[in-house]
Amino acid sequence: MALLDPKDWLSLHGDPAEAVEPATGEVLATLMLAAPTDVTDAAATAAAAQRDWARRPYPERAAVLRRAGDLLQQHAAEIGEWIVREAGSVRGKAEFELRTAAEECYEAAALAHRPLGQVLPSGAPRLSYTTRVPAGVVGVIAPFNVPLILAVRSVAPALALGNAVVLKPDPRTAVCGGHVLAAVFAEAGLPEGLLHVLPGGADVGRSLVADPRVRVVSFTGSTAAGRSVGALAAQHLKRAHLELGGNSAFLVLEDADLDAAMSTAAWASFFHQGQVCMTAGRHLVHASRYEEYVARLAAKADALTVGDPFRAQVHLGPVIDRGQLGKIDALVRESAAAGVRIAAGGTHHGLFYRPTVLADADPDATGPGSVGASPAYCEEVFGPVAPVRAFRTLDEAVALANESSYGLALGVVTRDAARALELADRIPTGLLHINDQTVNDEPVAAFGGLADSGTGSRFGGEANLDAFTETRWTTVRATPAAYPF
Structure with a gap:
């Protein structure tokens, strides 16, 4: 009945x-x-x-x-x-x-x-x-x-x-x-x-x-x-x-196991078409792993299927409406116009937006992997978009993570959990996940964010x-x- x-x-x-x-x-x-x-x-x-x-x-x-x-x-x-x-x-x-x-x-x-x-x-x-x-x-x-x-x-x-x-x-x-x-x-x-x-x-x-x-x-x-x-x-x-809202950071340290991290990284930005407040909006990756990380995440994104979730077995469905689609696409286009490279995705058919990876330098920034001035990096996209930026030192990683006015979730991937805890003490957020991604929730856990979150x-x-x-x-x-x- x-x-x-x-x-x-x-x-x-x-x-x-x-x-x-x-x-x-x-x-x-x-x-x-x-x-x-x-x-x-x-x-x-x-x-x-x-x-x-x-x-x-x-x-x-x-x-x-x-x-x-x-x-x-x-x-x-x-x-x-x-x-x-x-x-x-x-x-x-x-x-x-x-x-x-x-x-x-x-x-x-x-x-x-x-x-x-x-x-x-x-x-x-x-x-x-x-x-x-x-x-x-x-x-x-x-x-x-x-x-x-x-x-x-x-x-x-x-x-x-x-x-x-x-x-x-x-x-x-x-x-x-x-x-x-x-x-x-x-x-x-x-x-x-x-x-x-x-x-x-x-x-x-x-x-x-x-x-x-x-x-x-x-x-x-x-x-x-x-x-x-x-x-x-x-x-x-x-x-x-x-x-x-949120624009959560996902930190990948130099000792990270990228074989294990790719599934985590993709889920962090592409789960439910990125329409989650905890989505990883900023992938901060140690410079020594940056190029490999971008290539692997782009390959993972290209391999994901997008389509009607009621009639097919797919990884991503549609975004909720044309207003949301327009916002996502505008942020990606504006970022590309500012010099960011679209390593994967950046296209859509109807309300189906491909999982997107953004990389490379902004014309106004210096150094490899700097996408700091791009709108898709600075703002909450609420779509399947993963901007990737490099850091060289832990102090720089902390500074980049703290640039955002949001304070919802933080993910850290490393083989040294103690170092991750020490690092996270310098980054105020309501939620912290070590060797896991930012989209996590359980009924028994207190959930909420700080600052603009x-x-x-x-x-x-x-x-x-x-x-x-x-x-x-x-x-x-x-x-x-x-x-x-």
Whole structure:
């Protein structure tokens, strides 16, 4: 029996929209987008439902989360097809999303029975302790690229901890990033009114952040949009957890095993067409290995297949839409015009962009392997593009890695893990992976970036307790206290 019913996607009051398959342009379904009035109604309903939900015994909340995880696995074929077709994901990536989304639900279920506070010492004759209480209504704004995971990683722990949720998925992935979760949690027994899915545009996002009943906002998206979300949340004196963009460095030291590193390097820049915030946007390679590295990575890129992931077994699918394609291609063309060599790729057919390797000197730079001034090196491309630049000393590698205003992930490849740890201490990032690439995520691990990659807030594991609860200090005396009044 199918989990999803398209009739459920027609009840909102914004403009009509279509779920489109980027690989073919085929319309997969018709749905309605939300209007700001839908946010007002949803937030009011959620606030009313949340009070009863927070009072439910923790085993009851945990059971709903466990059933949701089971349902994601039971309906994997149906949901996976939507992830492949609506988000342009290859099948392996869709399977990863489903597996991780289920794990997010199971990990969230465990949150429901975590210790809620601490007993504190007190200088007065009283019991003093802290407790964590639900924040209330949590607003979640999720992007198109890994739509199911980047929604459920906030939705599941927020619900488990006694909150209600209003979720705004990207309209381009409204089904696999939104309506799927509504159906899963309804089937899992979540009481009505606790989860609202409102795909919509920026006006809906602004209404969600500004609504007084929404006390915490969890946003994943671009740094530019995150700045706007953070500023609006600050105006309304509410917490905003901002997980933003990146231009992560992938450092390859002179002792690296390039035979082993090539798969890692390619995955770092080409996984899901490079449409991942953790993607390696800067491959920094020791000068003694630079030419070999560029040649090998270019050969690897040329060997990867690009095509329709629903109808063929391919390594890369389409980018999400023509706007994203235009941005990727413009950055590559501008870099080539500045003197950067396109060692592989740099072409596209429709929305299918070939994995691209950029190398060689910029006219305004000196030394082999310097692509520092090229737009594709300096900016977050959000496409399958791997700029490669050489360094000669570890001090230079640190300086290059720290040039970026982002601080999300860092990968270091070397035979000397101790040296990698010492090196990484000089490069501020939220995530560090030694002898691995930058695109990593697990439900039990705290995830988030620094600087332009976010506010330092974290999702995952114990960090979810801080993200979706408030701390209350309580004292209890046997008799009323006496004061000198």
